[in-house]
Each structure stands twice: as structure tokens, then as C-alpha cells.
Amino acid sequence: MKAIVRYTYGSLALEEVDKPTIKDDEVLVRVRAASVNPYDWHHLTGTPYIMRIGAGLRKPKETAMGVDVAGVVEAVGPDVTGFQPGDEVFGMRSGAFAEYMGVREVRIALKPAGLTFEQAAAVPLAALTALQALRDKGKIQAGQQVLINGASGGVGTFAVQLAKVFGTKVTAVCSTRNVDTARSLGADRVIDYTREDFVQSGQVYDLILDVAGNRSIADRKRALAPNGILVLVGGPKKGRWLGPLTSALMLVLASKIGSKKLMPMLTQLVNEDLVALRKLLETGQLKPVVERTYPLHEVPQALRYVGEGHSQGKIVISV
Ligand SMILES: NC(=O)c1ccc[n+]([C@@H]2O[C@H](COP(=O)([O-])OP(=O)(O)OC[C@H]3O[C@@H](n4cnc5c(N)ncnc54)[C@H](OP(=O)(O)O)[C@@H]3O)[C@@H](O)[C@H]2O)c1
Incomplete structure (x- = not known):
């Protein structure tokens, strides 16, 4: 089969x-589409260097690349109970930039009906991140004022909708070319960061999802309501x-002072969350935004x- 492989940091074949x-x-999946995340870019470049402690100091321990996948089950192992050949699935497992992958059933769910493989592959990491950041870390509640800083990329487009x-009440922060998209995703207010600074506006938010992560601790606190969460x-x-580890550590320290909570997050693959996302996608409450699709041999350009x-x-790879 054809696969994108990486023997050294920085080069792909x-x-x-x-x-x-x-x-x-495990389930053998014939990959039909994968999507590209900044996570893959970090794994390709091996930066920040601290990640090499786990990923391989001099060269990557794992040659496979890509984590978001959608495809068709081709075969199942004898212990698999939830899937059968022919099932269309989506999920997360390293090695998605390839024609086939083996994956444990807990890492996949049935593909949302009505979505193409390309749309389904756009979902897992970005949408799980948005869901877990808002619901689990952010303790989001109806009626709150929520700001999404970095509303136009993979995570941001799902976060606005969720x-x-x-x-x-959602305020989306993005650049000029994304203002209309943010509005179409349901944002109540859109701030074009090239023209307006959300920190200077005087408005405060109960919950801030900081996807862009480009502001100082003081700015972040200024934009948070008392008892607000970032x-x-x-x-x-x-x-x-x-x-980003440095700003995550600074955030944890800054959170110790005052009533405003600032916290980093790390996305987990939770099967129930994939299923919850599937339901929202099937009812049309959530729609993947796909900017470009590349063929498998153009993964380097996509990255x-x-x-x-x-x-x-999202940026998607058609396999
Ligand atoms: N903690 C975790 O577990 C976890 C999980 C997934 C992702 N992440 C991280 O989350 C970040 C976003 O991921 P993603 O998949 O959404 O990336 P992405 O698809 O590349 O999107 C990045 C977005 O950031 C926006 N942006 C850039 N500069 C900005 C600024 N100054 N103000 C506001 N927005 C700005 C860009 O919008 P414009 O073009 O409009 O500037 C772009 O749409 C990455 O750093 C990624 O590594 C973390």
C-alpha cells in the first residue's frame, strides 16, 4: 500500500x-480521507524539541504520520464486537496518511450519515478539542458570554458552532477574510483582529477559548469576567x-492569584465524545468547514x- 513516511524530522516521502x-x-480500515492538524506539523518538524523526549531524540521513533481518519472497515480481528466489514467509520490513530490503517475499535465510531469521507476526516481532533475545552475545562453554561480567540481554523470553527x-452568546475573533464564515457559523459578534482589539473594548467574557494563544496573561485576565474561565x-x-509549554506553565501560576481561572488543556480521545459529535453532525447543528483538499502525494504541501x-x-487529504 502507499503511505507517507517520515524517517527524519523535517522530511516526508x-x-x-x-x-x-x-x-x-483491531479493525483494518481502508482510509478514504485524513485531515491535517498543527499536531502533525509539530511531529514533522520535531518542534518544540521537548516533544522529542517521547517522539524520538535524533529521529522519530514512528515513521507513520497523520491522526484524523475516515474510511471503510475492510476486516476485523476476532475480539472486535462493534464493527463489521463495510462499515464507514471515522476516528483518530496515528498513520492516517496511508491507504490502510489498523486501529482499536475504541478509537473509531460510525461515520456521521450524510457526511463525505473528507468532511468526516475533518472532525476528530479539532472538534474533540473544541468540545472538551468548552464543556469539560470551560464548564460552559447557557446564557454565558463566550469569546473564541482564533475562531477561523480547525478548532475555532467547531468551537463557534458548539x-x-x-x-x-458567542464572540468570534478572526482576521478580515474569515469574518463572513464566522458569522455564517452562528457567531453573534465577530471581531476582526486586524482592526479591533478585543481586550481594549471593555467587554468581559465568562469563558474565553484561547485557540490563538497570542495574548499576555494581563490581557487575558482583563478580558475575563470575575470568576471567568480562560x-x-x-x-x-x-x-x-x-x-506553548512555557505559556501553559505561566498560565497555571497566574491562575493561583485572584478569582479568574486560566488553564491549559490536552485533548483526549473519548469514544463517547466522538459519538456525541456524530449526533450533532447528523442533525446539522455542527458542520465541518473544509478549506482545501489535497491528494495523498501532496501531504508535504498540505503540512x-x-x-x-x-x-x-480544516485541510483534508483525499486518499
Ligand atoms: N491543547 C490541545 O490538546 C490541542 C488540540 C488541538 C489543537 N491544539 C492547538 O490549537 C491551535 C489551533 O489548532 P487548529 O487546528 O485550529 O489550527 P489551524 O486550523 O491552523 O488554525 C489556526 C487559526 O489561528 C488563527 N490565528 C492566527 N493568528 C491569530 C491571531 N493573532 N488572532 C486570532 N486568530 C489567529 C488563524 O486565523 P486567521 O487566518 O484568521 O488569522 C487560523 O484560522 C494550534 O496551536 C494547535 O497546536 C491544541
């Missing part, structure tokens, strides 16, 4: 490799050694684009 052999509790599903999701791709940090919604 499309190669002919062995089709995976599945374990007893925050509306939770019954909140969840730090991501940050600019700078800081070669520690990257380069995502690395620039200005994707409109």
Missing part, C-alpha cells in the same frame, strides 16, 4: 509499504525548546500550508 496486519482487537449549541488551547509556533497557521477551517 510517499512509499510503498506493507499493508498493516491487525491485532485481535458554543452556540450550548446556548451561549482555557488555553494552542499558541503560536514559536519557542523551539518548550513551545506546509497548515504550518503557516492561517487555515480556514
Whole structure:
């Protein structure tokens, strides 16, 4: 089968490799689409360097790339109970930039009816992040004023829609070219950050989802209501050694002073959450925004684009 492989940090190749052999509790999926995340860009470049402690110091321990997948079950191991050949599925597991992958059933769910494979592949990491940040870390409640800083990328486009599903008043912060999209996703107010600074406006928010992660602690606190919560999701791709870890640590320390809570988050693959997202996608309450689709051999170009940090919604690979 064809797969994108990575033997050193910074370079990728499309190669002919062995089709995976599945374990007893795994499902063999014929990949139809994958999506690209900043996570993949960090794994390609091996930055920030601290991640190499787990991923491999001199070279990557794992050659496979890509985590978001949608495809068709081709075979199941004897211990698999929830899926059968022919099922259309979506989920998360490393090795999505390939024609086939083996995956444990807990990491996948049935693909939302009515979505293409490309749309379904756009969902897992970005939408799980938005859901868990708003609901679990942010303790979102109906009627709250919610600000999404970085509302136009993968996580942000899902976050705007989910925050509306939770019954909140949503302010979306994005650049000029994304203002209309943010509005169409349901944002009550859109702030074009090239023209207006949300911190200076005087408005405060009960919950801030900081996807862009580009503001100082003082700015973040200024924009939060008393007892408000800020969840730090991501940050600019700078800081070669520690990257966003530095601002996450600073945030935890800053949170110890005063009534405003500031906290980082780490997305978990929770099967029930994938199923919950599927239901919202099937009822049309949630729609994936896909800006571009690339073929498998153009994964390097797709990763380069995502690395620039200005994707409109998701970037997808058609396999
Ligand atoms: N904590 C976790 O577990 C977790 C999980 C998933 C993702 N993440 C992180 O979350 C971040 C976003 O992920 P993603 O998939 O949404 O990335 P993405 O699709 O590349 O989107 C990034 C977005 O950031 C926006 N942006 C850039 N500069 C901005 C600024 N100054 N103000 C406001 N928005 C700005 C861009 O919009 P414009 O083009 O309009 O500027 C772009 O749409 C990344 O840092 C990623 O690593 C963390």
C-alpha cells in the first residue's frame, strides 16, 4: 500500500509499504480521507524539541504520520464486537496518511450519515478539542458570554458552532477574510483582529477559548469576567525548546492569584465524545468547514500550508 513516511524530522516521502496486519482487537480500515492538524506539523518538524523526549531524540521513533481518519472497515480481528466489514467509520490513530490503517475499535465510531469521507476526516481532533475545552475545562453554561480567540481554523470553527449549541452568546475573533464564515457559523459578534482589539473594548467574557494563544496573561485576565474561565488551547509556533509549554506553565501560576481561572488543556480521545459529535453532525447543528483538499502525494504541501497557521477551517487529504 502507499503511505507517507517520515524517517527524519523535517522530511516526508510517499512509499510503498506493507499493508498493516491487525491485532485481535483491531479493525483494518481502508482510509478514504485524513485531515491535517498543527499536531502533525509539530511531529514533522520535531518542534518544540521537548516533544522529542517521547517522539524520538535524533529521529522519530514512528515513521507513520497523520491522526484524523475516515474510511471503510475492510476486516476485523476476532475480539472486535462493534464493527463489521463495510462499515464507514471515522476516528483518530496515528498513520492516517496511508491507504490502510489498523486501529482499536475504541478509537473509531460510525461515520456521521450524510457526511463525505473528507468532511468526516475533518472532525476528530479539532472538534474533540473544541468540545472538551468548552464543556469539560470551560464548564460552559447557557446564557454565558463566550469569546473564541482564533475562531477561523480547525478548532475555532467547531468551537463557534458548539458554543452556540450550548446556548451561549458567542464572540468570534478572526482576521478580515474569515469574518463572513464566522458569522455564517452562528457567531453573534465577530471581531476582526486586524482592526479591533478585543481586550481594549471593555467587554468581559465568562469563558474565553484561547485557540490563538497570542495574548499576555494581563490581557487575558482583563478580558475575563470575575470568576471567568480562560482555557488555553494552542499558541503560536514559536519557542523551539518548550513551545506553548512555557505559556501553559505561566498560565497555571497566574491562575493561583485572584478569582479568574486560566488553564491549559490536552485533548483526549473519548469514544463517547466522538459519538456525541456524530449526533450533532447528523442533525446539522455542527458542520465541518473544509478549506482545501489535497491528494495523498501532496501531504508535504498540505503540512506546509497548515504550518503557516492561517487555515480556514480544516485541510483534508483525499486518499
Ligand atoms: N491543547 C490541545 O490538546 C490541542 C488540540 C488541538 C489543537 N491544539 C492547538 O490549537 C491551535 C489551533 O489548532 P487548529 O487546528 O485550529 O489550527 P489551524 O486550523 O491552523 O488554525 C489556526 C487559526 O489561528 C488563527 N490565528 C492566527 N493568528 C491569530 C491571531 N493573532 N488572532 C486570532 N486568530 C489567529 C488563524 O486565523 P486567521 O487566518 O484568521 O488569522 C487560523 O484560522 C494550534 O496551536 C494547535 O497546536 C491544541
